[in-house]
Amino acid sequence: MNILELISLKAYYGNKQVLHGIDMVIRKNAITAVIGPSGCGKSTLLLTLNRMLEECGGRAEGEIIFDGKDFFAYPKEEVRKRIGIVFQKPTPFPLSIYRNLTYAPIYYGVRDKKRLKQIVESKLKVAGLYEEVQSDLHQSALQLSGGQQQRLCIARALTVEPEILLLDEPCSALDIKNTANIEQMLLRLARDYTIVIVTHNLAQAKRISDYTAFLLDGELVEYDETAKIFSRPEDQRTREYIEGIYG
Amino acid sequence: MYRVFDRVFTQLVKILTICSLLTLVFVIIFIFKESVVFFKAVPVLRFISGRSWNPLLAADNLSILNIILGTLYVSLVAIVLALPIGVGSALLLAGYVKGQLRVVIRGIIDVLAGIPSVVYGFIGLLVLVKFFETTLGLSSGESVLAGGILLAVMVLPYIISTCHESMEKIYREHAPSSQALGVSRSYLLRKIILPESRRSILAATVLALGRAMGETMAVMMVIGNAPIPPRLFGKCQTIPSLIALEMGMAEVGSLHYHALFASGLVLMLMLLVINLILYFLKKNILLQ
Amino acid sequence: MKKVRDNFLFRMWLMLSALIVLALVGFIIGYIVLNGMKSISLDFLLSHPKGIPLGAEGGILPAIVGSLLLTLIACASASVLALATAVYVSFYCQSRQLETVVHVIVQCMAGVPSIVVGLFGYTFLVAKLNLGRSLLSAGLTLGVMIFPFIEVRAEKSLREFNRAILQSSYALGVSKVYTLLKLVLPQCKADIVAAVTLAGGFAMGAAAPIILTGAVIFAPIPRSLSSPVMALPFHLYILTGEGISLEKAYATALVLMVLIFAINIVSIALTFRRKEVGR
Numbered sequence A: 001m002n003i004l005e006l007i008s009l010k011a012y013y014g015n016k017q018v019l020h021g022i023d024m025v026i027r028k029n030a031i032t033a034v035i036g037p038s039g040c041g042k043s044t045l046l047l048t049l050n051r052m053l054e055e056c057g058g059r060a061e062g063e064i065i066f067d068g069k070d071f072f073a074y075p076k077e078e079v080r081k082r083i084g085i086v087f088q089k090p091t092p093f094p095l096s097i098y099r100n101l102t103y104a105p106i107y108y109g110v111r112d113k114k115r116l117k118q119i120v121e122s123k124l125k126v127a128g129l130y131e132e133v134q135s136d137l138h139q140s141a142l143q144l145s146g147g148q149q150q151r152l153c154i155a156r157a158l159t160v161e162p163e164i165l166l167l168d169e170p171c172s173a174l175d176i177k178n179t180a181n182i183e184q185m186l187l188r189l190a191r192d193y194t195i196v197i198v199t200h201n202l203a204q205a206k207r208i209s210d211y212t213a214f215l216l217d218g219e220l221v222e223y224d225e226t227a228k229i230f231s232r233p234e235d236q237r238t239r240e241y242i243e244g245i246y247g
Numbered sequence B: 001m002y003r004v005f006d007r008v009f010t011q012l013v014k015i016l017t018i019c020s021l022l023t024l025v026f027v028i029i030f031i032f033k034e035s036v037v038f039f040k041a042v043p044v045l046r047f048i049s050g051r052s053w054n055p056l057l058a059a060d061n062l063s064i065l066n067i068i069l070g071t072l073y074v075s076l077v078a079i080v081l082a083l084p085i086g087v088g089s090a091l092l093l094a095g096y097v098k099g100q101l102r103v104v105i106r107g108i109i110d111v112l113a114g115i116p117s118v119v120y121g122f123i124g125l126l127v128l129v130k131f132f133e134t135t136l137g138l139s140s141g142e143s144v145l146a147g148g149i150l151l152a153v154m155v156l157p158y159i160i161s162t163c164h165e166s167m168e169k170i171y172r173e174h175a176p177s178s179q180a181l182g183v184s185r186s187y188l189l190r191k192i193i194l195p196e197s198r199r200s201i202l203a204a205t206v207l208a209l210g211r212a213m214g215e216t217m218a219v220m221m222v223i224g225n226a227p228i229p230p231r232l233f234g235k236c237q238t239i240p241s242l243i244a245l246e247m248g249m250a251e252v253g254s255l256h257y258h259a260l261f262a263s264g265l266v267l268m269l270m271l272l273v274i275n276l277i278l279y280f281l282k283k284n285i286l287l288q
Numbered sequence C: 001m002k003k004v005r006d007n008f009l010f011r012m013w014l015m016l017s018a019l020i021v022l023a024l025v026g027f028i029i030g031y032i033v034l035n036g037m038k039s040i041s042l043d044f045l046l047s048h049p050k051g052i053p054l055g056a057e058g059g060i061l062p063a064i065v066g067s068l069l070l071t072l073i074a075c076a077s078a079s080v081l082a083l084a085t086a087v088y089v090s091f092y093c094q095s096r097q098l099e100t101v102v103h104v105i106v107q108c109m110a111g112v113p114s115i116v117v118g119l120f121g122y123t124f125l126v127a128k129l130n131l132g133r134s135l136l137s138a139g140l141t142l143g144v145m146i147f148p149f150i151e152v153r154a155e156k157s158l159r160e161f162n163r164a165i166l167q168s169s170y171a172l173g174v175s176k177v178y179t180l181l182k183l184v185l186p187q188c189k190a191d192i193v194a195a196v197t198l199a200g201g202f203a204m205g206a207a208a209p210i211i212l213t214g215a216v217i218f219a220p221i222p223r224s225l226s227s228p229v230m231a232l233p234f235h236l237y238i239l240t241g242e243g244i245s246l247e248k249a250y251a252t253a254l255v256l257m258v259l260i261f262a263i264n265i266v267s268i269a270l271t272f273r274r275k276e277v278g279r
Ligand SMILES: Nc1ncnc2c1ncn2[C@@H]1O[C@H](COP(=O)(O)OP(=O)(O)OP(=O)(O)O)[C@@H](O)[C@H]1O
Pocket: A013, A016, A018, A037, A038, A039, A040, A041, A042, A043, A044, A045, A056, A057
């Protein structure tokens, strides 16, 4: 089933066009990987899907169908609640770990202390951070290591129970073990969530994703099942990229 | 949950912002308008080029050249005195003083900035003016020089902190490579830091000049307040002290009253011109 | 040889200027403290001015209270407006032009000398609005004077807040207001309070704006916003200007300076705490 359908989606920063009409569908409860060389517009694509593009000084054109309805007709708060995003660089709030995770639930009206605690613990467990931080949930999140911070941000994005989770190179700051942890986590999450992940790590895309999109200079060159893209790409450019020509 | 509160808060912020902007614009326009009334009676040129100020006589006698000159004279004396001391201290702070001690010294300098101008005036009157009278044997210690010295002390902290900030930055940039060459610290300060920070020195000068020209109480207490052509050891009058002294006597709406507003406007325009000059100087220095 | 001499002169210059600055600070503070200590007493702090001319004897209680009230009114009126403006410009304002306009207006106001602000207060608040020479007129005039100071500092602090963190908050679907109140303000609180207290120090020490708008030679402790007040800087000015009593003047100056330093120390302490917590 398709949860998102992009129809001729364009994105601009000022006069500069970054996405040149993307047509693609995102399937529910699957992991979709977006790959492509640096600067091709992967992050911009994710920002568009979370309505954060305008906050970053850009603007989108075209059509998106989200859950059967016009994406741009939803209030943007609702879109952002239902489609979570984790940025490339970890951005823990300058609060304690606990308050990082209760920040959004409290906003959405959860007041019960027990319920909040439960959310915090379950999301930390999902993100594989619970073991490491359970002894002191009230320490500042800024004191965590880069990898821990990134997992905290993933946990935080999950606290609002999004349907889709967008991840922008979540593993670029992590070591092999942490990366493996996150990949495990994503595979588990894929049962309940739809995941779109931008990655420079082709092996990673191959390992975890069901579908892979190859983006080049703001155009969707090829989009298919991961197995097919990596074994029998149709487009010459995709093949070159996968073989390591663009880097 | 937060929807209603959000909306109220946002609206409140907007309304308050509009209120403050309107207030500020109103204040500025008000000052402008009250002054312009005067220029209908006395032409601008006449006002700033005439030398007599006597509110008891006819409108022709309301002109402020002497007072403008007094304002400039006192402020310039202050700058000339304060600049070398301020720049020297800033250099010393940037190059030789480190860590805790620097924080303490900056704190002490901030203390200078926090002393109210009346207290400066008070000390000026009791120490400076008295010194001029008893030790130097002047008939009256109240003088341009007394005002200038006092103002110099008052603007010192502004000069030091403005200069110090950029000097410290430049020092941090150049110190490693210069130390690698084995050059002495004072040579580095003299040959690189000082010339490189000319822009901030200029900025500090203009800032200090603005402060000095707008200062009221301290100056008023030590310059004697006579609207005569200023001499270094003679009395003079500045625009702020003129306003402070005579506003109480001027009837609201009278020509005298409008003349005071007009002199306030002249003061503000002078400050504006100085700031513009600084702006262009900065630009030119950047281009070089 | 010449090089050595230049270097020597250069160093002398630096040493001398620093010595002069330190000597000045020492002298000013020592002068006021030593002279003020002699005539300060509990009675001086807690009684009303007496004697002929008024102020030659007695104390300065009404002036202390008056100064505190004036500072309070100035800070309250200016900080509400200045904070709202700072928040609007840094969080809500979408257009660059509007932002520039706001900055130009605030800078213009910052350039208005305090006596001219007083002139405005006198004409508009005292005369046109008929508020009379009163606590309210003088407090509001001081408020206008310190508005730009608070606005500039508060805006700077708000803008320094990490943009990526802001965006992460918006990305959760959380509103600007919630982000502001729960994330940004707790971080910037210390800076903002420091700005307000520092501005309070300015307001408390300023005599020029209140000469015409509310300060009087003698008044009891104000009962209402419309009563005239005594204020420390103005009282000091009168005591010296009219040559009423040198001793009382020293003591008044000391009290004024101590109050302002107390305020400044609070502000510095806040700034420091922020730096320690910050990174
Ligand atoms: N805020 C912005 N303003 C203007 N141009 C931008 C902005 N952000 C990105 N761009 C431009 O848009 C293009 C696409 O950027 P984007 O961040 O989407 O690339 P990316 O594929 O995520 O690259 P990377 O793999 O390096 O993260 C780039 O050419 C970039 O210069």
